[in-house]
Amino acid sequence: MTDISVFPNSLQKLVKAFEEPLPNLEAPPGMPRIKLNEVIGKVAYFYEKLRNSIEFQEEHLLRRNAIERILRRKILLENRNLVDARLLINELIRARYLPNDALPDAIVGVVQNYIDRYIALLDHLKLRRTSPDDRRLIRWLISVASADIEERLSPSVREDALVEVMYATIRNNLVLPESIPTGQEQDILVYLAIHRALIKSDDAILRYHLFRWAYPQWQTPDHAVTEQIKSHFQQLVEAIERRINHPLSERLLVICRQYTIPFLVLADVFKERPGEIRELLTSPEALNDASEKAMTKRIKSAGSRLRRTTVRSIIYIFITKMLLALAIELPYEVYVLRLSNFLPLYINAAFHPVLMAFIGMSAIVPGKKNTQLVVQAVQEIVNPSAPRMVFGKKLKPRPRSRFRVWLFNLAYLLTFVVTFGAIIRLLQYLEFNFVSILIFLFFLSVISFFGMRVRQVVKELTILTRRENLLLLLLTFVSLPILRVGQWFSKKIPKINLFIFILDFVIEAPFKIFVEVVEEWFSFLKEKREEIS
Template identity: 30%
Template sequence: MELSQGTKKLLEQYQLWYQELQPKEAEAVLSVDEVAASVASFYEKIRGVVDWREEHLLRKTAIERIFKRRVLFAGDQKDFAEAFLQELIRGGHLPNKRVPVSMVETVQVIVNKYVFLHDHVESKDQKDIKDWILTIGACKIEEIFSNPRRERALIECMSQDMATRVFLRKKDEAELSDEDRKLHIEIAVQRALFKLDEATISLHLLEKFYPQWHEQPIEARKRIEKLLHDAVGERFYQVIERLDTPYLLLGDLMTLNPNDFSRLALVSAEFEETLKKAYYARLKKLEGRMGRAAFFSTVSVFLSKVLIALSLEVPFDKYVVHEFNLKATALSIAIPPLFLLFLVLTVTSSSEENLQKVLLEIMKITYETERKDRHEVAFPKRKKKGLVSFIVKTVYLATFFVSFGAVAWGLIKLQFTLPSILIFLFFFSLVAFAGTKIRQRSRELMILEQKEGFLSGLFDFFTLPIVQTGKWFSGKLARYNVLVVMLNVLIEAPFQVFVEFIEQLRNFWKEKKEEIH
């Protein structure tokens, strides 16, 4: 069977990516002192527990944080890039003695561009737009070190395919232009395939559809923000997220050896066996990633709960109400992380039926076959006012009070004080939201529709208000995380000065040792 045009085009890009990976002529590289790097790397690991992020966002988050701090505190930007890259290397975000010195100039050009935009933009929301510009700049810098050719190619391949398969319902077609439909599909594909955050997706959209955005950054941002937060985008994502597994596995096979893919695809038995191996390899990685996510989330929640218990709950119980209950305190610390573990460990990541469905879909994508499967998206209904709407909202509100009321009643029976109950409910909602997100991620290989039984449906019905509350709290914490702000301003800046001092001191010592003959 002949390869489809989409597969051929994708394969060409993977072959180019593979060529770019081949060793080049030896050139000078950046290096940092190993002792200073060990100190800085230890700090980054500690910070990773306090300000935990998903693995695929770790380096991008570090680049953004360090970039913004250095722009804030640095005076002259001329030698910005070299010190910036050295800090990333010391923190373990880039490999030591592997980053070419030529990268300094490349990064400096990007820094100059975005710092200039940052310094000269004028807007009513001055602080907000300036922060956004630096965030986009950080994404651009991160992209230099990830060689995005294959990711961009896979996004393009799936987006073009989905544009011929995912549509609004006939009665809703007038609600959205075909251009915006394709834009929403591309955004959904980026979220589904690589779990890209809003900033990275914004950069991709700006470069592809608004190449002159730097001339009118405020207007470009408004357009992008409108697309990213449009309710219909979530509807497209729900459909596309379930269809991305075949593309991921196709990309995995091409990554292994793009020059051998054409031959492999023509030998059906070998091709299918290799696909199965790729599927189980990705499943193993997924389970490992979810395990680490569960561990770090649990540790983060546990440490935060212990800190609050020792600083607020215990002193209040002992010195205000004079009713300290060790059992209640122990339960308030133990239950949230245990509940999180329960949510994470009780999810199914794969099945034999799912594997067979994935293999079938890969065959459809790889070869020139007529695919007639069409997926329809319902346009979000406008909020209606009336008796039915009032009843639905009333039922949801009642569920909210029942869910939180039942938990609070149980805590009262366990002799929790009022402050302890409020703090527990706060943490419990955060944990419910975090656990739900991890459960969703753990199903990323599933393309079969999830079947819900009566008990799981009932559980979701009563936990939804708690999860929604946790989502709201999570958004506020991400914006006003006092501990992270303290780390950035009071600890990180002077700490990095100390690390740089260690490196300079050791370099001085080495020079003096070399002078001894």
């Protein structure tokens, strides 16, 4: 076996993570398994698809979000001091986040152990569910618990090792402002930015990692650890949230995103050829060839994913706009304003699907020059002595004086006034009424931002710096205010989305109880049938 001790420690860790098989949750033959009724599962799966269709989430976060939702419902809505792990696992199986008739019955005890430790901590904290501040802290701890349980169901050994490799590669290149204390504080901010950029971790996962870092004993907690957390819990939450929402975090995220693709390609190579990793590391030509093939495969996959997502988005937007037109715009035009000019209605129905189609289909996948640079970057990751063409330059968030910040913010505000003012004037010229203008602007901003998120699939493949030109600067001037408003809506909509509120707090609880009762009824009938035979 090829010796890899000459390589950086983080890379050695990554190699071992890919050489070892992923943990298999499936029960071996002869061991009792969790098996649920397939018919009932289809109903629950349909509900879950409906729930996810009205809230955009990264696919790899869906199960963790479902776990958080279930725990939140059990603890906050149903006011339970005990949460049954079997019921949680059953819900995940019905929603197809876990396989049916595959998991060992023993997994229930493992998950129950982790649920119980968080319930015990909640009891020690003596948080009141009727207090808004306490409910916020309960929701915070539930989000950490959901990430912890997800880690038990699907350990992120490879992902965490890949984050460490990227951290070791670019940390010394990142020069942070002097206002941030050197050492641990800067390291944490960089680590969080890499987590977000490379494996798209959400706030709950970042909280879990910082919580585990602050209290490593939490993996095997005792009464003393629980008491220690209790005495510092408020300060712990504030410290973690301050780091996650640090003013510099967005700029660090932008920098880290530019360098994620070579690390993802390296992981693809390791995943595709786990038995040849050590040989590839010692043969630059073979690694270059494997990296180029992995990059080509990723480009093809991203292109098809972009087209698929664009088509689905166009259909979804068109249906949503038609329903909104029939429910609000048309009645307002006819019965309130008593107008018969339907041109604004037609524009409002057709413009946004066309806009989404343009945004999605105008995305261009990177070319061969970019692929060559990615291949070079992979070599720089695994071979510290290689010429530093990609990772050689210093990466520094640009510092600005207070006066310049004030001046630029004023100019930035003016771009909002100019952009939205011009759009509103144009819509008024086309005889849009107040309601139609609001709907048009809302969909314009949200769809523009969502379209940018869709294009991110292709943008993440690029390591080349895009050249600036006058047309691009003008486009940025016009689009930036629209995208910023869309980003604001995307963050606030889940909190104020009436459909999500109805599904989570009005429909979901009784629906899940109904599913559980029906499941038990089918199980009872099966037992009676077996008694007869």
